[in-house]
Amino acid sequence: xxxxxxxxxxxxxxxxxxxxxxxxxxxxxxxxxxxxxxxxxxxxxxxxxxxxxxxxxxxxxxxxxxxxxxxxxxxxxxxxxxxxxxxxxxxxxxxxxxxxxxxxxxxxxxxxxxxxxxxxxxxxxxxxxxxxxxxxxxxxxxxxxxxxxxxxxxxxxxxxxxxxxxxxxxxxxxxxxxxxxxxxxxxxxxxxxxxxxxxxxxxxxxxxxxxxxxxxxxxxxxxxxxxxxxxxxxxxxxxxxxxxxxxxxxxxxxxxxxxxxxxxxxxxxxxxxxxxxxxxxxxxxxxxxxxxxxxxxxxxxxxxxxxxxxxxxxxxxxxxxxxxxxxxxxxxxxxxxxxxxxxxxxxxxxxxxxx
Numbered sequence: 001x002x003x004x005x006x007x008x009x010x011x012x013x014x015x016x017x018x019x020x021x022x023x024x025x026x027x028x029x030x031x032x033x034x035x036x037x038x039x040x041x042x043x044x045x046x047x048x049x050x051x052x053x054x055x056x057x058x059x060x061x062x063x064x065x066x067x068x069x070x071x072x073x074x075x076x077x078x079x080x081x082x083x084x085x086x087x088x089x090x091x092x093x094x095x096x097x098x099x100x101x102x103x104x105x106x107x108x109x110x111x112x113x114x115x116x117x118x119x120x121x122x123x124x125x126x127x128x129x130x131x132x133x134x135x136x137x138x139x140x141x142x143x144x145x146x147x148x149x150x151x152x153x154x155x156x157x158x159x160x161x162x163x164x165x166x167x168x169x170x171x172x173x174x175x176x177x178x179x180x181x182x183x184x185x186x187x188x189x190x191x192x193x194x195x196x197x198x199x200x201x202x203x204x205x206x207x208x209x210x211x212x213x214x215x216x217x218x219x220x221x222x223x224x225x226x227x228x229x230x231x232x233x234x235x236x237x238x239x240x241x242x243x244x245x246x247x248x249x250x251x252x253x254x255x256x257x258x259x260x261x262x263x264x265x266x267x268x269x270x271x272x273x274x275x276x277x278x279x280x281x282x283x284x285x286x287x288x289x290x291x292x293x294x295x296x297x298x299x300x301x302x303x304x305x306x307x308x309x310x311x312x313x314x315x316x317x318x319x320x321x322x323x324x325x326x327x328x329x330x331x332x333x334x335x336x337x338x339x340x341x342x343x344x345x346x347x348x349x350x351x352x353x354x355x
Contacts, residue, residue: 001025001026001112001113001114002025002026002027002028002110002111002112002113002114003020003025003026003027003028003112003113003114003115003116003158004028004029004030004103004106004107004110004112004114004115004116005017005020005027005028005029005030005115005116005117006030006031006032006099006103006115006116006117006118007029007030007031007051007054007055007062008031008032008047008051008118009031009046009047009048009049009050009051009054009184010047010050010118010181010184010186011169011170011173011178011181011182011184011186012118012119012120012161012169013051013117013118014051014054014118014173014178014181015118015161015169015172015173015181016116016117016118016160016161017029017054017055017058017060017116018058018172018176019160019161019172020116020158020160021058021060023160025114027058027060027061028060028061028062028063028110028112029051029054029055029058029060029061029062029063030062030063030064030065030102030103030106031047031048031051031052031062031063031064031065032065032067032099032102033045033048033064033065033066033067033068034067034068034071034074034098034191034192035068035071035075035191035192036068037194048064050180050184052064054178054181057178063106065102065106067098067102070098070102071094071098071192073097073098074090074093074094074097074098074192075090075192075205077090077093078090078190079202079205079206079209079233081331082198082202082232082233083202083206083211083213083232083233083258084232084258085232085256085257085258085330086329086330086331087236087237087329087330087331087332088331088332089145089301089331089332089333090190090192091145091190091191092144092145092147092148092333092347093148095145095146095148095149096148096149096150096153096282099117100115100149100153100157103115103117104153104156107156113156114156114157114158115156115157115158116157116158116159116160117157117159118160118161119135119142119145119146119159119161119162120135120136120137120140120141120142120159120161120162120164120166121133121134121135121141121142121143121146121159121162122134122135122136122159122162122163123154123157123158123159123162124341126285129151129284129285129286129287130151130154130155130284131154131284131285131341131342131343132146132147132149132154132284132341132342133340133341133342134337134340134341135159135161135162135163135164136162136163136164136165137164137165137166139166140165140166143335143340143342144298144301144333144335145301146342147282147284147333147335147336147342147344147345148282148345149284150282154284170182199233199234202233202234206233213230213231213232213233213234214231214261215228215229215230215231216228216229216231216232216260216261216262216263217229217261217262217263218243218245218262218263218264218265219262219263219264219265220247220251220264220265220266221254221264221265221266221270226245226247226265227243227244227245228244229243229263232256232258232261232263235253235256235263236253236256236329237253237254237255237256237271237327237328237329237330238252238253238271238326238327238329239252239253240252240253243265245265247265249267250267250268251265251266251267252265252266252267252268252270252271253265253271254266254270254271268326269324271326271327272324272325272326272327272328273321273324273325273328274320274321274324274325275318275319275320275321276299276318276319276328276334276348276349277313277316277317277318277319277348277349278316278317278319278333278334278345278346278347278348278349279315279316279346279347279349280346280347281315281316281317281344281345281346282344282345282346283343283344284342284343284344285338285341285342285343285344286343286344288312289310289312289317289343289344291310291311291312292309292310292311293309293310293343294307294308294309295307295308295309295310295336295337295338295343296308296336296337296338297319297321297334297335297336297337298334298335298337299325299327299328299329299332299333299334299348300327300329300332305337306321306322306323306325307321307322308320308321308322310336316346316349317346319334328348329348330348330349331347331348332347332348333345333346333347333348334346334347334348
């Protein structure tokens, strides 16, 4: 069978291609070009050359697909969410709407029945449904980012790294003599932001679009001004560092009010939530949620999860936690788990009904 593999030039996707070839698949590598800050800088395309080098090493066909125009929607949404006081997770949106779309489209062009990525996750099939389950390496597990994948895409997707740990993948690369892969700096968080300086990235994007980011008041729980913030996009719920204030107690961002350009701070307990709403819900393991269904909910990627009950309400779901959760952030995803299986998830709504 022919399989189309997303290859970024990094260790995970490279070893994914290697493992599939070892298993007898005919492998075709595909590398996305999603964003170039400076298209005239040859260094920006080093990842493409790295992927091509690996493809040559594995003796597989390799193609490059420019998706910068499509990806612009992800960048625009990312900036817009921050400007509105939310903390987005672009991977969650990009995976089903762009990455898998392009993979499937090109798989069909190359008569590839399957597609594969280097995510640390696994796939199951029960009760006539495909769903994601956590990878063997719990620290690297990336199931959180994949809850929005529809059944048609899941059916055709392979996750070869799901049964491996990161150390095992490094060992395989070492045995193949691919030392450069082991030493290569890995990309974390947001793939299109260099050095992960999202504040500088947002500043530049806002300037391009003639959007002014204004400083404003930091207020306490009583509405008293206690400082000045540098702009709504540069803060997130639960943040403690970088506030530039001294209140006599550890102060955290408890609320962001873009409509009045205010940042609200308070003690840690004010930055916790007993419940939340999720919208734009995607279900995976089951076709529907039963009222009171017990799950474990992760409200960010590295969150260990908290037991909770789910209550469907129209087009959204209310999540009620067993105990208060710190740093619930509008714009992030709340992902529902049953043991290691992904039940589904949604985007955390703002607690401000005016937004």
